[in-house]
Amino acid sequence: MSAADRFLELWGIQADLGYGSAVLQWDQETYMPPAGGEARGKILATFAEIQHEKLVSAELGDAIEAAAEEAEPNSELEAQVQEARRLREREVKIPGALAKALAEAESRGLRAWQKARKESDFSMFAEELEHTIRLNKEKAAALAPNGNAYDAMLDLYEPGITERVLTPMFEELGSVLSPMIAAVRESGVVVDESPAQGRFDVAKQKELCMFVAKQMGYDFSAGRLDATAHPFCTTFGHQDVRITWRWQEDDIRPALYGVMHEAGHGLYEQGIVESLRRTPLGEATGLGMHESQSRLWENMVGRSEDFWTWMMPHFVEAFPEKTGTRPGQMKAALNTCRPSLIRVEADEATYNLHIAARFFIEQQIFAGSVAVADLPELWDQTYEDLLGIRPQSVAEGVLQDIHWAMGAFGYFPTYTLGNLICAQLFDAAYAAIPELDEAIAKGEFAPLREWLGTNIHQHGRRFSTHQLVEKATGTPLTSGPLLHHLTSTAEKVYGVSLGAQRG
């Protein structure tokens, strides 16, 4: 066996343990009986422990380095070795005691956060949060002893993305979108959302959503759709990529846009080339890039008038009471712009300001320029500055998200990264594919999916997010396309003038 084969064989164990855990987690969210939770937690902890033990083992370390000696410069094997090294070193760098402390802090933090949010009392969570922040700063120092602490956190979720890259983009988003929100509010226009509302039979919703996912190209012979409290996409190998959904009986949007979102993730996972399977490069390149694929189908395609030109007859067939709705009316109902306090309920226009707020606050946390006790006030002020509204309680303010309780600092920016990337990719796809809008208006999604497959999906982690964006669009990541998309949509829906132009 060659050193390369040996290395990849050992890495396959890592992949299999990850996939196996994913099956157990999927089952936990879909079909596990209520009493099964305790045993399941133990099984998953055992799997994580074995995965850690094998990842940091000298056996794997030696196999990686032996393969490195065989690797030609710029070869795929070299990329495999580099990614394996990166993941292994990240694990090796965290001392066992710190890893244990982080895990304990996460479980204590989650409990404290749940209580505090329920009581809307920040003081019940402050101490745990302070502890979690301290441990995560230690983690950042362990990962990047001479680097920027927040960058070390960002790198966990989107390798190569830094504070220096993100700061100007979030500032630009704030400087364009905050005035846009104000202009929309001042217009006094109220969008009619009734086209998306009514009584929608659940079985018919499911059928319609599956039809759309299939049309997008999501392969149900290598996937499936199940109900969960929070929708997600998970992969157990490239030929088993599952998505989940939830629904509201009185609103088609949670189901339809949830499924289009998850099916977008699913297309990415199903599209990674077979030869990378079970290797270090056999995963999506980062969370932001992953999110770009879900948002592209959900927002750029699914909320467009073109899409509804194709979709409306199918929608009306399923729900005849919607007969007579025009695609333009539906587009307006799907593209509201209304500042709100809760991120997960935000519309596309205001969503990125929720993320900007969190990014600015996380920056200050890791710079050490804000005390934990002052976070509620900083949160409220940041919302007022960016969105023009102010929470009335910490439950709808600083305590609304689970992320910090879990120690997931640096995660939020990947949501906006996804929006930035998808807008830029969509513009490039438009330029590359003749008459893409007409194809979408006929429900022909293959050209778009194939363009994404060729430019993004197939490569797995062979290239970084930055590299993929630049290869696919010809320019580095920029906020122009997203800002143009959001402002021109708001102009159209609300009749305001924002000077939208291609960035």
Added chain:
Amino acid sequence: MSAADRFLELWGIQADLGYGSAVLQWDQETYMPPAGGEARGKILATFAEIQHEKLVSAELGDAIEAAAEEAEPNSELEAQVQEARRLREREVKIPGALAKALAEAESRGLRAWQKARKESDFSMFAEELEHTIRLNKEKAAALAPNGNAYDAMLDLYEPGITERVLTPMFEELGSVLSPMIAAVRESGVVVDESPAQGRFDVAKQKELCMFVAKQMGYDFSAGRLDATAHPFCTTFGHQDVRITWRWQEDDIRPALYGVMHEAGHGLYEQGIVESLRRTPLGEATGLGMHESQSRLWENMVGRSEDFWTWMMPHFVEAFPEKTGTRPGQMKAALNTCRPSLIRVEADEATYNLHIAARFFIEQQIFAGSVAVADLPELWDQTYEDLLGIRPQSVAEGVLQDIHWAMGAFGYFPTYTLGNLICAQLFDAAYAAIPELDEAIAKGEFAPLREWLGTNIHQHGRRFSTHQLVEKATGTPLTSGPLLHHLTSTAEKVYGVSLGAQRG
């Protein structure tokens, strides 16, 4: 940490890997999309490899021996240590090369068997079968260098059960049941099976089956029911024990008796005491004992007139066209006695003769007294001797079962062992529980379930099958109760006189 705690902690990893694999297998049979099979096979193989590696590790071996030094004589810890040693030594004794050869032979054997059965051509399977038998004899020699080879096989599935114990019981079954079948045939009586046949809506079948399982005491908050091609029960820890089912639209028996059977297995798994969880003793004591629990509910309870006294109104409510059916008519329809060639389609009366045939043939295989080429003829002759009918092809003869192709010699006897044990247990329960028949006729199953829980379920592997039977019934395992049950049922249903009396 005490040596005992350390030992049990390490054993917990074994348990978790087993439970985790069971989740993946359950998913494979229930919800996995078709394309997911290849990756799933790899994940399961990786899990099996890790489980083996950790089971034979010196770390675990040392922990077991350290715990042994702490164990008081006859303590639970001593039993834990003995069971752990037994399982570990069994794994250690099989040389790696032999384990690999067995796994390869299994996969090649399965392919050859499938083809040979399809073509009904024994010669297409003979060579692989010969190879598998040779390897399994090597395995037997490795496991018990100075012992009886067939005993070593039997011990894999039912620890402590030997050829010497089984031979007289199978001979007695043959000597009583073969004449019984002949007498029934000569009676010319044909049982009316129409009470169990008709048109049964699948959703209503499911509802009814779940109602019965719940009434039996199967806990759906720690379990669930899903559809699979072949029904089974599987456990992912005592609080997550799942059963599966299949149905026929024109016959209630496959669904109802399948679910009662699997729920019987489920009660055993759900009933193992919490303190044994994730330990060597935290499993059922053997396959025969497990089967006794499923058969007890399926056959002793479910096919009785008492059961149908309670069940009939519920059955009629679900399927009003069955109004007017009497419990006695249903009992007859559920207790036919008709020799057939295919084991899995056999009725309760003739089933054990199918197993007796396989037991006698396996004895000869391991005694080396039959050549592989002569197996088809031996099979046909044994069927003629025991059941009075002769297969017309090897597909309905020696090639019908998957077991030998998989190398599972010694497995078949556990089916009859289950029947023997359940009849003996049911007699003991009748003696111990006042008015059990009246309770069953009212659908009150708690006394029976509790008796089984106290005498069998809770103990896990703390005691062997032999010990449990003797503790629960006051006598060693014997064929009397089963023979009495079968002959008295045949007397009642067919009006023949067989001199049935309590054994």
